[in-house]
Each structure stands twice: as C-alpha cells, then as structure tokens.
Amino acid sequence: xxxxDAPEHAAAIPAQDYPLVLPSVLIGGLxxxxxxxxxxxxxxxxxxxxxxxxxxxxxxxxxxxxVARVHADANIAKLFKEADQIxxxxxxxxMASRLLCRVQLPERVATTDLFHDVAELxxxxxxxxxxxxxxxxxxxxxVAAVQTRYPGLRIVGxxxxxxAGEALEQKLDEINALAPDILWIGLGVPREQIFVHDxxxxxxxxxxxxxxxxLFDHLAEKTKRAPMWIQRAGFEWFWxxxxxxxxxxxxxxxxxxxAIYAILRYSK
Numbered sequence: 001x002x003x004x005d006a007p008e009h010a011a012a013i014p015a016q017d018y019p020l021v022l023p024s025v026l027i028g029g030l031x032x033x034x035x036x037x038x039x040x041x042x043x044x045x046x047x048x049x050x051x052x053x054x055x056x057x058x059x060x061x062x063x064x065x066x067v068a069r070v071h072a073d074a075n076i077a078k079l080f081k082e083a084d085q086i087x088x089x090x091x092x093x094x095m096a097s098r099l100l101c102r103v104q105l106p107e108r109v110a111t112t113d114l115f116h117d118v119a120e121l122x123x124x125x126x127x128x129x130x131x132x133x134x135x136x137x138x139x140x141x142x143v144a145a146v147q148t149r150y151p152g153l154r155i156v157g158x159x160x161x162x163x164a165g166e167a168l169e170q171k172l173d174e175i176n177a178l179a180p181d182i183l184w185i186g187l188g189v190p191r192e193q194i195f196v197h198d199x200x201x202x203x204x205x206x207x208x209x210x211x212x213x214x215l216f217d218h219l220a221e222k223t224k225r226a227p228m229w230i231q232r233a234g235f236e237w238f239w240x241x242x243x244x245x246x247x248x249x250x251x252x253x254x255x256x257x258x259a260i261y262a263i264l265r266y267s268k
Contacts (some may be wrong), residue, residue, distance in 0.1 A: 025105065184215065186214065
C-alpha cells in the first residue's frame with residue numbers, strides 16, 4: 001500500500017470508476033484508507049465482483065488498540081501491512097487525522113456499521129457472503145439475524161471460529177468451493193490477520209476478505225453498542241470496558257498510552 005494524496009471529503013464514486021487501491025493517510029504509522037462508509041461499501045462490492053487476482057482482496061481495520069499492538073509487536077505490524085486497505089474502525093483515528101494529518105478522514109468506518117452498508121448493496125446486486133467466526137451459538141444467531149434483516153442476501157455458508165487440524169483444512173476447501181464474493185472473518189486481532197496470512201492463497205475463489213473482530217457478537221446481540229454520542233466522542237472503547245471490565249480493563253490500561261504516543265509520533 002502506498003501513502004497517497006486524497007480529497008478531504010469523499011463524494012459518492014461510481015463503482016466502475018474505483019481504482020484497485022484507494023488513497024491513504026499515515027496515522028500512528030499505519031496507512032489508513034481515506035474513505036467514507038458509503039464509498040467503502042461500494043468499493044468492497046465492486047472489488048468482490050471484479051475478482052482480478054489469484055487471492056482475495058484483503059480489507060482489515062484499525063483502532064487505537066491496533067496501533068499500539070502494531071508498534072509493540074513487529075510480527076503484528078507485518079500482518080497489518082499485508083492488507084490491501086486498512087479502514088479506520090476507531091473514532092480517535094478520525095479525530096487524530098483532523099489535528100495531525102495533511103488529509104482528514106471523512107468519517108469512521110466501523111465494521112459493525114459497514115457490514116450493514118455492504119449487506120444492503122449485496123442484497124440488491126446478488127453478491128454472496130460467508131460468515132466465519134465467533135462461537136457456534138453466536139455465529140448461528142448472527143446469521144439468523146442477518147437473514148431476517150436482509151431476506152434477499154445470499155449467505156452461501158457460515159461456521160464458528162474454533163476450527164483446527166483436519167476440520168480447518170476441510171473448511172478451507174469448502175469455503176473455496178462455495179466461492180463467496182465476500183468472506184467475513186471474526187476471529188479477533190491478531191488471529192484473523194494470521195488466518196489471512198496463512199490461508200488466503202488457498203481461497204482463490206473468494207473475492208474479498210474482510211476481518212471483522214467482534215462483529216458476529218454484535219449481530220447476535222451478545223454485545224451491545226455504545227450510544228451514538230459516546231461513539232462520536234471517541235469513547236466507545238470506554239463503554240466496552242464498562243461492559244467487560246475483567247477482560248478489557250487491563251488491555252486498555254496498557255494499550256491506550258502507547259496508542260496515544262504512536263499516533264502523536266507517527267502521523268502526518
């Protein structure tokens with residue numbers, strides 16, 4: 001991915017006019033794609049339908065925690081740099097771009113919102129999904145919720161995210177045979193990035209891979225979103241910590257200061 005100039009405000013772009021690489025701006029050392037949600041969704045649909053490569057086109061996302069982990073672990077940094085596009089999942093990245101960067105991010109492109117933007121377009125255009133990740137229960141509930149909301153959407157398959165050994169090998173062959181246009185992978189950082197690194201080459205019939213973190217838990221209504229005013233203020237991470245203090249308190253206590261330092265030091 002190359003750091004490139006971009007317009008400060010992204011207007012709607014006709015699908016056929018999309019390049020295969022969108023412009024990006026450096027935030028916390030990562031090239032973050034300069035795009036709004038509407039155009040990100042259209043771009044994903046367009047790329048999925050083109051299928052011009054021998055491997056899936058790879059989208060991932062970053063927030064403050066990811067920035068911290070990338071700077072703390074060179075292996076994680078390499079995994080993220082393999083992505084074709086890195087979307088701004090965290091509002092603090094958008095705010096940082098407005099203060100520190102030569103180009104501003106137009107808005108946050110949270111996967112939990114982007115999924116619905118893409119699903120609406122996919123339902124109209126016949127683009128197919130495969131949902132891989134979360135627990136078996138959460139995965140089934142997520143798929144049921146999506147099918148209820150988007151009855152015309154083609155979901156060609158789904159599976160929980162706890163496969164290994166021969167079961168994983170068979171699942172990879174199954175996914176490739178089903179040839180979904182978009183494969184949503186919700187395994188968490190860095191498991192989902194490792195998955196793409198290890199197995200993307202075996203999924204040549206897949207159009208797009210989008211890493212999705214805790215998306216399926218949200219779709220299954222296992223995890224509750226923060227109120228919109230908290231999201232816009234950049235404190236959804238704090239809301240999540242209040243919802244799951246045992247799991248997230250120490251994580252955010254250790255990663256937030258490092259993220260702030262990295263964003264201030266490595267943004268332009």
